[in-house]
Amino acid sequence: MRRDLIDALVAASNAPGTALADAALVIARIEYPRLDASAYLARLDAMGDAARPRIERHLDETGDTSPLSRVKGFNAYLFGDQQFSGNRDRYDDPRNSCLNEVLDRRSGIPITLSVVYMEVGRRAGLEIDGVNFPGHFLVRVRETAGRRPRGLIVDPFHAGALLSEQDCRTLLEKHVGSEVAFSRSLMAAATRTQIIVRIDRKSVV
Numbered sequence: 001m002r003r004d005l006i007d008a009l010v011a012a013s014n015a016p017g018t019a020l021a022d023a024a025l026v027i028a029r030i031e032y033p034r035l036d037a038s039a040y041l042a043r044l045d046a047m048g049d050a051a052r053p054r055i056e057r058h059l060d061e062t063g064d065t066s067p068l069s070r071v072k073g074f075n076a077y078l079f080g081d082q083q084f085s086g087n088r089d090r091y092d093d094p095r096n097s098c099l100n101e102v103l104d105r106r107s108g109i110p111i112t113l114s115v116v117y118m119e120v121g122r123r124a125g126l127e128i129d130g131v132n133f134p135g136h137f138l139v140r141v142r143e144t145a146g147r148r149p150r151g152l153i154v155d156p157f158h159a160g161a162l163l164s165e166q167d168c169r170t171l172l173e174k175h176v177g178s179e180v181a182f183s184r185s186l187m188a189a190a191t192r193t194q195i196i197v198r199i200d201r202k203s204v205v
């Protein structure tokens with residue numbers, strides 16, 4: 001990786017807050033040196049602005065203001081209105097690891113779709129953590145505050161499917177077999193550094 005990209009990635013990783021898009025777009029510049037990151041950040045902002053009233057409309061229509069209903073409203077926007085989806089047919093396509101391509105093509109792999117989910121969802125008012133699950137990145141939408149918040153486990157690769165603990169056990173078995181024993185520690189919130197490292201490992205470098 002070029003020195004200027006390393007410096008940019010370090011700066012994005014250490015910036016205040018929890019934003020991931022800046023770092024993900026730096027990684028994408030390895031393959032797309034002339035990438036205009038500002039245009040994609042503006043697109044994420046616009047999507048967040050559009051998702052917020054879509055969520056509120058869903059709450060009004062259902063009469064349900066629970067966190068689960070908010071997730072369903074957001075999923076209707078991202079996977080219904082915007083038609084984002086997991087790229088099952090060409091999972092190994094390098095473009096799936098570049099956030100700009102994922103936003104342009106509305107298709108990607110678990111880690112990049114999770115970044116889209118987190119970045120747009122946070123802009124729309126949801127509290128979302130990444131979950132650095134072995135073999136298949138997930139997200140948690142918080143239901144409670146505090147140091148150990150409860151939340152809804154969501155799989156952005158599968159159109160925002162909601163997963164139970166048993167679902168997660170099955171997913172672990174599918175992706176890593178018996179190599180890793182299931183533990184609730186696997187469901188812990190990922191740090192921004194952990195997420196960026198995982199994006200970088202899936203990138204084209």
